[in-house]
Amino acid sequence: MAKLSFRDCIPWVFAPLIDASRRTDLVDTLRLVPPPKEVRNEQFARFGSLKRPDSTAIPLPNGGFFLRFQQANQTSFAFSSYIDDIDRDPDLDFWLAENEAVIENLDQALFLYLAKFAHPHFSIRPRFKSRAEARNIVEIAEANSYEGHNADDLIEVYRPTFVVTLPKDSLLEDVDDYTLCSELSSMISDLRSPIIDQTFAGKVHLLLGNHLVSSESIYLVLTSTRWRYAFMELFRILETTLHVPWLLDLTKDLSIGGSLVDLYRNLREKLSWKEAKGNSVERVFRDLNGDEDLLRFEKTVSVFAGIDLDAEEFCRSSIGRKIWKTRNQLVHPEDFTDGSKLEVSEDQFRALSNYLIEVIAKIFAKIPDGALRAS
Known part of the structure; x- marks a missing residue:
């Protein structure tokens, strides 16, 4: 050289x-x-x-x-x-x-x-x-x-x-x-982007060093010029957690006796998250049922206005479906007609981004230390 x-x-x-x-x-x-x-x-x-x-x-x-x-x-x-x-x-x-x-x-x-x-x-x-x-x-x-x-x-x-x-x-x-x-x-x-304030930046910064999260994704959130872009990058971070509930279930099931057929069925079910991402999104939200902090937050997000958050049968998977649809609409707008299209403003994407960062933090908090690291 x-x-x-x-x-x-x-x-x-x-x-x-x-x-x-x-x-x-x-x-x-x-x-x-x-x-x-x-x-x-x-x-x-x-x-x-x-x-x-x-x-x-x-x-x-x-x-x-x-x-x-x-x-x-x-x-x-x-x-x-x-x-x-x-x-x-x-x-x-x-x-x-x-x-x-x-x-x-x-x-x-x-x-x-x-x-x-x-x-x-x-x-x-x-x-x-x-x-x-x-x-x-x-x-x-x-x-x-x-x-x-x-x-x-x-x-x-x-x-x-x-x-x-x-x-x-x-x-x-x-x-x-x-x-x-x-x-x-x-x-x-x-x-960083002028739309990202210090409070939000601090919450995003807490994800640094997590081995499931790409540092480039964190940087792209901090430098997003529009809230819809920040939402998409945060959803990509959320995607890194979709396998977590299935793997934690699998570790429990493998410690229980059973036939090889039972083991095969368990493995097939637990690995199906790759084939049905929408179901896996719903699953990670459903696992947060009963979280009162998130409920208070959800009541301030107008995108969730059509969901009865106080209903006795309320399940957070319905929030997951709404998040999943919002993501799909950004990625594949041609698949949504006027009748099925969600109208989401920049202010609403800001609220969704602030909500997602809370959800991601809750998901990581539920993972036992070292549970997903290779030995």
Whole structure:
């Protein structure tokens, strides 16, 4: 693999400004002023410790990015934001301290590195995307006295970017990128969707680390731009639990004596959840019958208005059917006529999403520790 080149990164620094200004004729003219010798040696050494990232940058909903990379023998990650200072939850300071992570300044070496490897998500501030503002910067190169742009000045043209370095052998080295993105998004409002408030984000964050739940699904919930998208991602998380009641039943049945025919029938019934997903959705809700906390919540969700929640024969499986139909309508709208179609507004999808996160938490709470882990 070719060694990283300081010089090769320089064109990437100017790329967003060239695009905004439409002055492609200046590509070969633009350059950086060499820093003083003592700074240059330090920056070259720093740049030499950087390694090519193993993965591409993840775009954030605010137009920024997340990128994990290696500096010497340590793991670092960078994320950018439109804001000058991190709008952060107090938990972020605790999280950084707990993991002995340090926020670094964005120096010239890191700036050039990110300009190349986080492209096109590492970008300039909105004001510099106007043609006039961008030209004010790049057309300096037309002056006879031009020796180059100052890298520190160009850093200020870009969105604020924060670099976090982890200590050697940090536990965070072993978690995937979407877990780190979810951690940050749950604590920093600018890094998640504007529709997701801190309370909801905190509830979603509690699902991190559950081996049944994909960290990417959690991240997609936190960055959903509409509540119907959040509902769909939460339903996908719910789907990971559909086999749980059947497996728990099976573990009980296998401890009871019986003929091979009885065992075969048990196995066939318990594994049928794959063939009838709708029935399995109803089953996980039915297993939550009698939960008064959920009942109080259900009475506030207008989508459930047609269900008599106070009826003596009320079974929560009817809620499961409604959830299942709502999901199917989003996935296969062509299968629903005007007469059978549910009209669900964004506010109602918000209520359904808040309800689903409660249901998912209840389901996981019922699973005995280690019951679904391979030995």
